[in-house]
Each structure stands twice: as C-alpha cells, then as structure tokens.
Amino acid sequence: MTREYNVAILGATGAVGRRMIEQLEQSSIPVKSVKLLASARSAGKKLKFKDQELIVEETTPESFEGIDLVLSSAGGSVSKKFLPEAVKRGAVCVDNTSAFRMDEDVPLVVPEVNSEQLKHHHGIIANPNCSxxxxxxxxxxxxxxxxxxxxxxxxxxxxxxxxxxxxxxxxxxxxxxxxxxxxxxxxxxxxxxxxxxxxxxxxxxxxxxxxxxxxxxxxxxxxxxxxxxxxxxxxxxxxxxxxxxxxxxxxxxxxxxxxxxxxxxxxxxxxxxxxxxxxxxxxxxxxxxxxxxxxxxxxxxxxxxxxxxxxxxxxxxxxxxxxxxxxxxxLLKGAAWNTVEIAEYLVKMDLI
Amino acid sequence: MTREYNVAILGATGAVGRRMIEQLEQSSIPVKSVKLLASARSAGKKLKFKDQELIVEETTPESFEGIDLVLSSAGGSVSKKFLPEAVKRGAVCVDNTSAFRMDEDVPLVVPEVNSEQLKHHHGIIANPNCSxxxxxxxxxxxxxxxxxxxxxxxxxxxxxxxxxxxxxxxxxxxxxxxxxxxxxxxxxxxxxxxxxxxxxxxxxxxxxxxxxxxxxxxxxxxxxxxxxxxxxxxxxxxxxxxxxxxxxxxxxxxxxxxxxxxxxxxxxxxxxxxxxxxxxxxxxxxxxxxxxxxxxxxxxxxxxxxxxxxxxxxxxxxxxxxxxxxxxxxLLKGAAWNTVEIAEYLVKMDLI
The missing domain is CATH 3.30.360.10 (Dihydrodipicolinate Reductase; domain 2)
Structure with missing residues (x-):
C-alpha cells in the first residue's frame, strides 16, 4: 500500500502559501491530510484544499504532532522558531525562507540541479531564493x-x-x-x-x-x-x-x-x-x-x-x-512549486 | 555685438521636439528666431517659444533658407531627406536620430566627453542614442x-x-x-x-x-x-x-x-x-x-x-x-538636452 502523508502548510494565507496549496493539489504526493497554519491574525480564515474546506489554525509547537511533511513560507523568524519543533516531532520540513539556507547541514535544493543533496538532510531542506x-x-x-x-x-x-x-x-x-x-x-x-x-x-x-x-x-x-x-x-x-x-x-x-x-x-x-x-x-x-x-x-x-x-x-x-x-x-518555480517539487523528490527518493 | 542665430526645430511636436524647445529657451544660445517644423500632419499646430506663439510648418527644403542652426528629432528618414538640404543652405545641424551617427565624417558627441570632435564637423553633428x-x-x-x-x-x-x-x-x-x-x-x-x-x-x-x-x-x-x-x-x-x-x-x-x-x-x-x-x-x-x-x-x-x-x-x-x-x-540628457548642449558648445567654440 502506498504511504500517505499528513502535510502542514506554514504561512498558508500568503501569496506563496496559497500557491503551495494549489501546487500540492496538483502534485504526485499521496496526501492523507492537510493542516493550514498561520499567525494568530490569520487564524480562522477558510481556504480550500481540493474540495475540502479547511480552517486556518494558529501555529504552535503542538501543531506539528503527527505531521510528516511541512511546507513553510511564513518568514525567516517563524521558520527558525517552529521548524525545529516540527523536526523534533518527526516531520520533514521544506522551508522557503532564508532561515536555514546557509546552514552547513541543510541541503539547498533545486531538484533538477542537485536532488542528490536531499540524501544528506536532517529534517530541514531549504528552498533557494526565487532569483x-x-x-x-x-x-x-x-x-x-x-x-x-x-x-x-x-x-x-x-x-x-x-x-x-x-x-x-x-x-x-x-x-x-x-x-x-x-x-x-x-x-x-x-x-x-x-x-x-x-x-x-x-x-x-x-x-x-x-x-x-x-x-x-x-x-x-x-x-x-x-x-x-x-x-x-x-x-x-x-x-x-x-x-x-x-x-x-x-x-x-x-x-x-x-x-x-x-x-x-x-x-x-x-x-x-x-x-x-x-x-x-x-x-x-x-x-x-x-x-x-x-x-x-x-x-x-x-x-x-x-x-x-x-x-x-x-x-x-x-x-x-x-x-x-x-x-x-x-511564486511558482521561484517558491511554491520548487518547494512542493522538493517534497515530491523526497517521496520518490524515499527520504521522508 | 553678439551674433544671434536663426534656429529651426525639426520634429517640433514630438516628445523630444517639445523638450528641445524648452531646453533652447533655457540655453545660453542667443536666439534671433525660431522656426518649428514637422510633417504635414502636424502643420498648423501652435506651440510657444518663451512668450511667442509659433505655428508649426510643414518641412520642405526651402524651410531651411536663412537658418543657422537645425535641431532635429523627426526620425531617421526625415533627417536623411532634409538635413543635407539644410547644410546646402548653410545651416549646421545637430541630429538626434540614428541617420548619420555611424558616418565617418559626422562627429558623434556627448559634449562632456568628446567636444573636441565638434571641430571636425561638416555641417552635421549626431547626438548618440539615449542609452x-x-x-x-x-x-x-x-x-x-x-x-x-x-x-x-x-x-x-x-x-x-x-x-x-x-x-x-x-x-x-x-x-x-x-x-x-x-x-x-x-x-x-x-x-x-x-x-x-x-x-x-x-x-x-x-x-x-x-x-x-x-x-x-x-x-x-x-x-x-x-x-x-x-x-x-x-x-x-x-x-x-x-x-x-x-x-x-x-x-x-x-x-x-x-x-x-x-x-x-x-x-x-x-x-x-x-x-x-x-x-x-x-x-x-x-x-x-x-x-x-x-x-x-x-x-x-x-x-x-x-x-x-x-x-x-x-x-x-x-x-x-x-x-x-x-x-x-x-528625453533630456538622452536626447533634447544633449542636442541643445552640443549647439551651445558649437556657439562657444565658434564652430557655427
């Protein structure tokens, strides 16, 4: 049986976050559940994943319990605060902020270019800058x-x-x-x-x-x-x-x-x-x-x-x-699509 | 007594032509008269030079009789057709089109850079491309x-x-x-x-x-x-x-x-x-x-x-x-001002 993934999207209401939802809808990743996370200010907003209406939740460390995959685009300080919490709880995070890009043990990946680097991940993979x-x-x-x-x-x-x-x-x-x-x-x-x-x-x-x-x-x-x-x-x-x-x-x-x-x-x-x-x-x-x-x-x-x-x-x-x-x-290859594409490779390469 | 110049502006109704009028108004060139020239389509339009209302005239070879200085920005083909006529009648022409820029005997001048080249003019000086x-x-x-x-x-x-x-x-x-x-x-x-x-x-x-x-x-x-x-x-x-x-x-x-x-x-x-x-x-x-x-x-x-x-x-x-x-x-240093500035240098250097 194909494994299915519980996915959290951090920063779901932003320009990139909304596109992450769309790109995930169209991706080859077998999705079991989707959780939309944002700041307290955006909590309560309703967004759709496929036909399912989802309510945006405020992010807390506990939000990541049971999550397999985090797609993150809520700003560097949010990533720094929450992604280690998600990793601690067993999730693999693909981060579209600059928070971890230059960390030595964080692969910085454009899948078509250096997907091999994904093999060395320790829970966080960074999406490069759009340009x-x-x-x-x-x-x-x-x-x-x-x-x-x-x-x-x-x-x-x-x-x-x-x-x-x-x-x-x-x-x-x-x-x-x-x-x-x-x-x-x-x-x-x-x-x-x-x-x-x-x-x-x-x-x-x-x-x-x-x-x-x-x-x-x-x-x-x-x-x-x-x-x-x-x-x-x-x-x-x-x-x-x-x-x-x-x-x-x-x-x-x-x-x-x-x-x-x-x-x-x-x-x-x-x-x-x-x-x-x-x-x-x-x-x-x-x-x-x-x-x-x-x-x-x-x-x-x-x-x-x-x-x-x-x-x-x-x-x-x-x-x-x-x-x-x-x-x-x-917002797509420069952000949401490259992030979801990294997740597709993680699944294909059995690294999640 | 200071010499005064009869000036014709060719292409007077365009974006650059209108700015040539303004730049000439503010220049140090002693202006005796201004003639505004354009295509038949624009003839009859009224434009001001300082407090003087001028009627735009259709350009013909005879338009340049008695003209000392031509400032031209009406397109390459218009320059090719009329500037030799103006030179024949004794005018010096500063041309803002690409018509003569690459001619060996036409100086291509940014006054601050190569005003010395003005000394070699044969009636036409080219204004370089704006960029x-x-x-x-x-x-x-x-x-x-x-x-x-x-x-x-x-x-x-x-x-x-x-x-x-x-x-x-x-x-x-x-x-x-x-x-x-x-x-x-x-x-x-x-x-x-x-x-x-x-x-x-x-x-x-x-x-x-x-x-x-x-x-x-x-x-x-x-x-x-x-x-x-x-x-x-x-x-x-x-x-x-x-x-x-x-x-x-x-x-x-x-x-x-x-x-x-x-x-x-x-x-x-x-x-x-x-x-x-x-x-x-x-x-x-x-x-x-x-x-x-x-x-x-x-x-x-x-x-x-x-x-x-x-x-x-x-x-x-x-x-x-x-x-x-x-x-x-x-439209100014890239066109109208550089053209008028060339004319100022021609006057200062006694080359007109």
Whole structure:
C-alpha cells in the first residue's frame, strides 16, 4: 500500500502559501491530510484544499504532532522558531525562507540541479531564493556540459517577491499615478518592509531588494552569489564560479526577469550548443525565435512552472562568453512549486 | 555685438521636439528666431517659444533658407531627406536620430566627453542614442583616470524612448490591467513600431528595443556597442574597449536605468576613487548613500539634465571590476538636452 502523508502548510494565507496549496493539489504526493497554519491574525480564515474546506489554525509547537511533511513560507523568524519543533516531532520540513539556507547541514535544493543533496538532510531542506532558482535552471545545463567560469547577472524582479501586499501596493500606486495623484502616500512596504524609507515602485525602478549591507551589496544580491555557489559547488564561499549581481525591483506584479552574462570553460562552445543544452534540461522552455519576436515575457510566464530562456547570443568580443534573458514565475518555480517539487523528490527518493 | 542665430526645430511636436524647445529657451544660445517644423500632419499646430506663439510648418527644403542652426528629432528618414538640404543652405545641424551617427565624417558627441570632435564637423553633428549617452557620462571619468577594458550593460529603458505615443500606450494598458481588462488591444507600437508583433509593456518586460538582427542582437544593443567605441575611441569597430549589451524595455514612462558592470586597466583602483572620479565629472550627480537608502530612481531623475549614479561597488572576486546603477532622463540628457548642449558648445567654440 502506498504511504500517505499528513502535510502542514506554514504561512498558508500568503501569496506563496496559497500557491503551495494549489501546487500540492496538483502534485504526485499521496496526501492523507492537510493542516493550514498561520499567525494568530490569520487564524480562522477558510481556504480550500481540493474540495475540502479547511480552517486556518494558529501555529504552535503542538501543531506539528503527527505531521510528516511541512511546507513553510511564513518568514525567516517563524521558520527558525517552529521548524525545529516540527523536526523534533518527526516531520520533514521544506522551508522557503532564508532561515536555514546557509546552514552547513541543510541541503539547498533545486531538484533538477542537485536532488542528490536531499540524501544528506536532517529534517530541514531549504528552498533557494526565487532569483537564484531560475538562474540555476538556466545555467546548470551549461555548467554540466561546458563548465562555468563567471556569472554577471542583473535582475528585473517582480513586486510579489515582497508578498501579496506589495502587489496591492504596486496597483494602488499605479492607479494614483494614472489619476494624476501623488504615489508616495501608498508606498508603505517597498523596497523592503524592514527598512526605514519606502518609495513608490509603480512606473519606477528600485535598485534595492532586501536591506543594503555594509559591503555595498543588498542582501538579495548577497544571497544570489552565495546560494549559487552552495547549489553548484557545495561550498558557499568557493571562487570556482565567480558571481556578481545587481538586483532591481521593477513594476511587474509576478515573474522575475534576469539578464545573465556568463563565461564557460569550453571556449569552443557555440550558441546553438548552449541553446540546445538549456532546452534539453527538464523544466526549461527555450523561447528564442527572434525572427518571430519570440522571447520570454513576465505576463506569459505567470502561472507556469517552467523557466523560460531566450535572447541567447554570444559576446562577440570574448570567446566563451554569452548573454541570455531568463523569466520565471517567482511564486511558482521561484517558491511554491520548487518547494512542493522538493517534497515530491523526497517521496520518490524515499527520504521522508 | 553678439551674433544671434536663426534656429529651426525639426520634429517640433514630438516628445523630444517639445523638450528641445524648452531646453533652447533655457540655453545660453542667443536666439534671433525660431522656426518649428514637422510633417504635414502636424502643420498648423501652435506651440510657444518663451512668450511667442509659433505655428508649426510643414518641412520642405526651402524651410531651411536663412537658418543657422537645425535641431532635429523627426526620425531617421526625415533627417536623411532634409538635413543635407539644410547644410546646402548653410545651416549646421545637430541630429538626434540614428541617420548619420555611424558616418565617418559626422562627429558623434556627448559634449562632456568628446567636444573636441565638434571641430571636425561638416555641417552635421549626431547626438548618440539615449542609452549610450548616460553610459558615457558615467564611464568617461572612469576611462580617463583608470582605463576601461570591458563594459557589460543591461538596460531598463523607459517607454518614451519610442515616443510620446508609447507613453500613452503604456498608460492605457496599465488602466486596462487595473480594470481587469485585456491589455493586448492597446498594444500597437511597442516593442517597436516597425516590427510585426506588438506586446503590452504595462506590468511586463520586453527584451526587444528596435528590431532584432540576424546576429542575435537588437539594433539598440548594436548601437550601444558601436556608438560607445566611436565616442570613446574614435573607431566604431575597435576592440580596445569590449562592450556587450542587453536592452530591455520596462514599464516606466521616462528615464532609463542601466546596470553597468565594467573592468578597468588599473587594478588598484578603489571604489571610493571611482566614485569620486564620477562625482567630479561635470553633469554627473552621485546618489550613493546606502545607509540612507539613497540611489538613483527614474521618478527622481525625470525633468533633470544630470546623469545620476549609485550602487557603485566592487565585484569582490575580480580585481578591477565594478558594478553600478545609472539613471537619466532619456528625453533630456538622452536626447533634447544633449542636442541643445552640443549647439551651445558649437556657439562657444565658434564652430557655427
């Protein structure tokens, strides 16, 4: 008989949490029961899993009694507080926050890239940052076939990376702008909730995602650099692949864009070979037909699990160097889907 | 007695043309008379120069009789047709289209960078592409002091680069989106007027500016590469500075953003020295105070003549390599102001 799992979704009412419910509904995981957990403020809300109406409960350590699998996206401090409690009670946790990503004994996993790492888990598996995941999807087939030397990436990140409230803020500001009103009054969250100043994103660009650190990088930029190394090289400080990043928030609700410049070890690699390697990688869709103006766009990627790659072309002045443009739904492959996909692999690999 | 100039503005009714009028009003050029020229469709419209009401006239070769200075922004084909006629009649033309930019005997000028080139003009001076100009402003002080080896740039370009109608299109689409309606019906110009397919820009990203060429680059990307070499090295095909580009249209009405990665010859150059060199360059404003969340934003740059530079920081894994974020009003320093500024230099340098 197939084993069935008792699943808890922590942070069930957020933009990612709601999508975790949807992705779990569509997954291959045999689900016995679903428990929706959130803060006291959200407790009592009703949400559906398939045809079943569920009432959101306030999270306590005891919430995890009898739970086999936790999918978590309620913020770093919530994960830090509750996931050890869940592990203590025998659950395996897939965490979409940054709480444990850099812990040495916590695998940081994009299933198509490094599912082998799941074998070393001790109860917690971390889901990488959204902007890291889609970059890994596009670059791992390149690394495997041609070797990767350097990555220089500029991101075009959607408001939803800062949650559902940031989408609403963007829309409010946009309406104010179109009505000829001042947008500043609506700027309460972005660029990042925890910081002092807030700026409008609508019809604007904000080169700050997460807090800015003393080294000059934003925390988001720092995460992309070190998560890439941990995923591809199992060492967050390795210089085997050099990475630098500039992260910018753009007035788009859902789906991140990334302009990625990369150099490969095999200097004879051709654009066609690189395009083919990317296209053959599970989870990737190459949209790269310039004659017909086909290239990835956020409005087309929204709601899809895949990572879309286009505008692949050489840097004609540097052998082994290329540019490409990558778009993916930051709430799905960048968050909810990658989390549920990790859980699917845990089940398939008999690691839960 | 100071010489006074008869000035014609070609393409006076467009987004750039209207700003040329404003910039000329505020310039140091002694203006005797202003003639506003446009297509037959726009003839008869009334516009003001200072307190004077002027009627827009249809452009003919005879329009340029008695004109000393032409400021032109009516599209490449119009420039090709009429500017030689104006030169024949003794006028000096500053052209904001791409018509003559790559002609060997036409100087391509950002006054702060290469005003010396004005001395070699034969009646036509070309204004570079908007995205090239602000990159030159940010990088020329770096090149002069530390030597430039490589530029890798990703652009975040405003709708107004495609004209006033593209701004209106963006706003219409945004309102449709906020009203829950389909945006496709409003997509008639972008990504580029001359191409087959049109896509919504509102709440979206379009990695196509101008037409896509067989080499995989868009024409905008090609322009940034070759104009940079012509401006900095006087040779559009030189490899002394290697340049590669990815150009993306973003849902912003006015002001382009650019994420620029660059490497310098002097590997001991520090971030502080680079910041200082950029700040001391006339026309630049450094907005780079991360403790106080100060960095360039399009909504702050709009309406200003300066180029704003921030987020300057090293690539910690490559000596002599840096990232920065540059924003400027694409219709002013990127177009109308740079054009009028060239004319100011022509007057000052006694070249007209």
């Amino acid at each position: 890291t995941i889609q970059m890994m999807m596009a670059l791992e087939p390149v690394r495997k076939k041609f070797g990767l030397k350097q990555i220089i990436v500029s991101t075009y990140q959607a408001a939803s990376g800062a949650g559902q409230a940031a989408i609403e803020e963007l829309k409010k500001e946009a309406q104010a702008y179109l009505d000829g009103k001042d947008m500043q009054a609506d700027a309460k969250i972005l660029p990042t909730k925890g910081d002092k100043k807030h700026y409008p994103l609508a019809f604007n660009l904000l080169p700050q995602i997460d807090v800015l650190e003393d080294n000059g990088y934003s925390h988001e930029e720092w995460k992309m650099i070190h998560e890439t190394k941990k995923i591809m090289l199992n060492d967050m400080n390795s210089q085997d692949i050099k990475v630098t990043t500039t992260c910018v928030r753009v007035p788009v609700p859902i789906s991140h864009g990334e302009s990625i410049y990369f150099t490969v070890e095999d200097e004879n690699a051709t654009t066609d070979e690189i395009r083919k390697a990317i296209a053959n990688f599970s989870g990737n869709v190459v949209e790269d037909d310039i004659k017909n103006q086909i290239y990835p766009q956020p409005i087309n990627a929204e709601g899809k699990r895949e990572t879309f790659i286009g505008r692949i072309r050489p840097d004609y002045e540097n052998k082994g160097a290329f540019n490409m443009w990558v778009v993916s739904d930051n | 090239t100009i602000q990159m030159m402003m940010a990088l020329e002080p770096v090149r002069k002091k530390f030597g430039l080896k490589q530029i890798i740039v990703s652009t975040y370009q405003a709708a107004s680069g495609a004209g006033q109608a593209a701004i209106e299109e963006l706003k219409k689409e945004a309102q449709a989106y906020l009203d829950g309606k389909d945006m496709q019906a409003d997509a008639k110009i972008l990504p580029t007027k001359g191409d087959k397919k049109h896509y919504p820009l509102a709440f979206n990203l379009l990695p196509q500016i101008d037409v896509l060429e067989d080499n995989g680059y868009s024409h905008e990307e090609w322009k940034m590469i070759h104009e940079t070499k012509k401006i900095m090295l006087n040779d559009m095909n030189s490899q002394d500075i290697k340049v590669t580009t990815t150009c993306v249209r973003v849902p912003v009405p006015i002001s382009h953003g650019e994420s620029i990665y660059f490497t310098v010859e002097d590997e001991n150059a520090t971030t502080d020295e680079i910041r200082k060199a950029i700040a001391n360059f006339s026309g630049n404003v450094v907005e780079d105070d991360i403790k106080n969340q100060i960095y360039p934003q399009p909504i702050n740059a709009e309406g200003k003549r300066e180029t704003f530079i921030g987020r300057i920081r090293p690539d910690y894994e490559n000596k002599g390599a840096f990232n920065m974020w540059v924003v400027s009003d694409n």
